[in-house]
Amino acid sequence: MIALPAYADDPTPPTTTDLPPASVTDVNRSLEQLQAEAAQVQADFAKATIAYTNALKLAQTAEAAAKQAEANATVSKGKADEERRRLGVITAQAYQLGIPTVMGTESMLWSLAPVAENLQEIADRQTAIQQLGSTQVSQYQTAMNAGAVSDKLKAEAAAKRAAANEAEAKAQQLSKDVQKKAEAATAMMADQTADLDGASELSKQIQIARVQQARNQWQTYLAELAAAKITPPAAALLKDPSKLPAGLSALTSGGVAVPGVAAVAVAGGKTLKVLSAETIRAVNQAFLLVGKPYAVGGTGPGSYGCLGAARTAWLPYVTLPNDVTKVYPDYQAVPVNDIQPGDLLVMGSNSLGLVHIGIALDDNQMIAADESKGSVTVTRVPDNLYAALRPTLGKPSTPQVAPQLSDGAESFRCGNTATSYNVGSGDWTWPLPDGTYDIGTPFGQAGSMWSTGYHTGQDFPAAIGTPVRAVTSGTVHIEHPAWAGNLVRIDHGNGLETLYAHLSRIDATDGQQVTAGQQIGAVGQQGNATGPHLHFEVRLGGESVNPMPFLATGSATTGWGGYSNGMIPSNKLCSIGTAGHMLRCDASAAYQQLSAAYRSQFGKSLCITDSYRSYASQVDLYQRKPSLAALPGTSNHGWGVAVDLCGGVDKYGTAQYQWMKSHAGHFGWVHPAWADQGGSREEPWHWEFGKPAST
Secondary structure, three states, rough: OOOOHHHHHHHOOOOOOOOOOOHHHHHOOOHHHHHHHHHHHHHHHHOOOOHHHHHHHHHHHHHHHHHHHHHHHHHHHHHHHHHHHHHHHHHHHHHHOOOOOOOHHHHHHHHHHHHHHHHHHHHHHHHHHHHHHHHHHHHHHHHHHHHHHHHHHHHHHHHHHHHHHHHHHHHHHHHHHHHHHHHHHHHOOOOOOOOHHHHHHHHHHHHHHHHHHHHHHHHHHHHHHOOOOOOOOOOOOEEEEEEEHOOOEEEEOOEEEEEEEEEEEHHEEEEEEEHHHHHHHHHHHHHHHHHOOOOOOOOOOOOHHHHHHHHHHHHOOOOOOOOOHHHHHHEEEEEEOOOOOEEEEEEEEEEOEEEEEEEEEOEEEEEEEEEOEEEEEEOOOOOEEEEEEOHHHHOOOOOOOOOOOOOOOHHHHHHOOOOOOOOOOOOOOOOOOOOOOOOOOOOOOEEOOOOOOEEEEEEEEEEOEEEEEOOOOHHHHHHHOOOOOOEEEEEEEEEEEEEEOOOEEOOOOOOEEEOOEEEEEOEEEEOOOOOOEEEEEEEEEEEEEHHHHHHHHHHHHOOOOEEEEEEEOOOEEEEOOOOOOEHHHHHHHHHHHHHHHHHHHHHOOEEEEEEOOOOHHHHHHHHHHOOOOOOOOOOHHOOOOOEEOOOOOOOOOOOHHHHHHHHHHHOOOOOOOOHHOOOOOOOOOOEOOOOOOOO
16 A cells, blocks of 8 residues: 555545635636737737837838938039029120020020129130130030939929828827827726736636646545555566566557556556556655745755756655756656656757756646746646656666757746847848738637637738748748648747748748748648638747737747736735835845845945836836837836836946946846847846846
């Protein structure tokens, strides 16, 4: 017999579904609904902003062209006037000297107009007599040509001025549209605020129910083993499916025996899976860690990082290395469709590296210390599952080489998703040509037709055959999942991927390197589609994010806790000790430590002007300073992980700024490269939290 853990004696019978109390579910809108609504508002605002930004650029270009044309016309008129003046002088000389002219009366009068009041200034008569015969006609033609050029340039300048005025008027109208969208967004987000606390509590209770359901399923399994009088064998006895202990048979998958696990027939014609004693102990220990706080690099007993939780669960049978990248080469990988409870699941990709680890459960779930949720918890297995490892099988039968960690891997540590990602400027385009598409179903919309329960991308209805383009450079991977039909996945490196689904054809090859704007396929309606459209996704570290801000700015943003940017309940944030300023709690703690160190150096605390910024305040700032502020819904201030500082830190080269550059990193605060002197947007005052020194 095996000893059941304390929680296995819970008198409450296990159920197939555990629901949160009615008092919690009785809310106007769930957190998922609020997310979908916020995504739609942000997409709508982004679309209006894109149109305005493009119109503004066109207006600026048209204005520059008009000014240049007007300048050219002015110069040309000056030249024409000078040539006409010269002709007038010659004509006047000819008239005074009585030299015959081939010019008609009107032409002569036209030529005299510029010098009619200055005939007394005519040059030496003898010189004039020598020159007039040969130059008068030639000068007349020169003056006429110069006048024609001047008139042409004047007309072109007038046309370009009219175009500039029209472009400016359009930009002004779109600016008003943006203002209206901003007002609507502010009102919408204010309406959401009232529901946030209830939705947040609902989300919390649903997660609690999810944990309880997983625990009940595991408890039921242990009880079934006990009822069948099965003593789980040692791991060594299950390694070879052909040499199992008496009474046990091989567990098969697709007709192939699965090593490290067995099966036994029980009453009712059922087959019961038999895990090793070491595996059961590891899962038991993993459940006992659920609810413990997350901490970067934490090894217990008070808090855990993702590797710390996995190591603790599997002790003392195995001692995992202190790096996820080193775990992969040490333990036998198994097919991902044969995952069993207790397996180590490692997440990542070839371009990103391995960034997360968890303990497998049934039903595509795992126990992991999750940075985005702030604790050890039960969560679904992420889409970026890289491999499943079975510690009880020991060393790999063939070498397993882990992918190298990229520079961006830190942002996706332990289930976290980078709060921001920027692909840079000048290398980003939309997936469909202008004027060929509509804006369809937004990211985040809830619905049972999607396996995740919500829409993971942005739909663009368009005619079948419309060219589909890579939004930026990367490596093509071609897939044919049932939901998408024909799908192109482009790996852009550092955890960034874009997906293009329902294609009628694919115009790229697997492994091909493509550039921004290069055609990779055509719009279709293959797979789970109700009509022709492009389903476009942006994924960071395997997690889907709202594509619209990405398309608008070339950067993506996602966050934590299931909240929308700028829509985080105040009870989920922590004060930094300065009135009115709040941050994500881990960022707040690090900021206060940083401020204490700064105070020891300069005798006063850090001076701060901005911290967490609500969506409404982002909209307000964007209205006032569009050239400086981030597009609303994309700012790291909206995730509570950015601050704007003052008191000397806000100027390059000061002692305060230099101290921050040298010391802030020790507390997890960094000055992003784009904000450095010479960067794309110089902001010495802007600092972001993201890389604690303990990693």
